[in-house]
């Protein structure tokens with residue numbers, strides 16, 4: 535998971551920008567009148583989110599007497615996020631925030647849209663609340679669906695509020711097979727409270743990250759198999775390990791907890807892989823002319 539800076543605008547700006555783009559004056563007025571209720575929910579969110587207590591947010595059936603959850607959802611889709619609307623610039627600020635457009639929830643796929651951390655169907659007052667709007671790829675968005683956390687452990691990670699630090703927690707394991715099998719898991723640092731470990735495990739499972747990273751790792755191995763055979767042919771197992779350690783340093787320098795860092799660490803630490811596993815990746819053409 536990648537940490538992001540929260541949006542620099544608050545719900546008041548989001549509501550006004552959205553309302554200014556609504557031609558139906560009755561609907562625009564109803565939205566403006568809903569701002570106090572929206573701001574109350576935003577303040578509650580701000581109070582609970584830093585300590586990982588958003589599961590305690592009250593669910594509300596509607597925003598105000600005039601705006602149901604369904605109407606608020608329509609306002610979001612048809613007005614707030616509509617291409618060309620005044621509020622679309624705010625939507626785009628959120629969507630474009632991650633470096634290289636990579637989804638902060640999986641750290642791998644490309645951002646496709648903006649997701650509601652607490653789903654708008656259950657928390658309609660948070661539909662336009664910037665700190666509840668998180669950029670996500672379509673798979674993470676789909677995997678999360680309209681999940682409502684019932685307790686602290688069931689909360690997926692929030693890019694604006696959760697900081698996992700730089701200590702290593704994502705690890706990989708190499709199992710001898712043809713081709714080599716790579717699996718990914720969590721090794722919680724000792725400083726992590728139990729609830730954070732449970733949340734990371736929940737996030738990992740909900741977003742299907744073990745499967746995603748295993749598939750990416752298999753593809754990465756196929757990509758480097760020729761090079762490893764080349765290095766192994768001239769420098770032997772020690773040369774393969776030295777090469778993998780260099781690759782590990784490069785990945786770890788950028789992100790201590792990317793799947794690539796975990797992969798290269800596991801490969802460099804595996805005696806089997808450095809001695810013979812690298813030759814089991816795929817049937818290779820003869821590497822040396």
Ligand SMILES: [Zn+2]
Nearest residue numbers: 637640671674
């Ligand atoms: Zn994602």
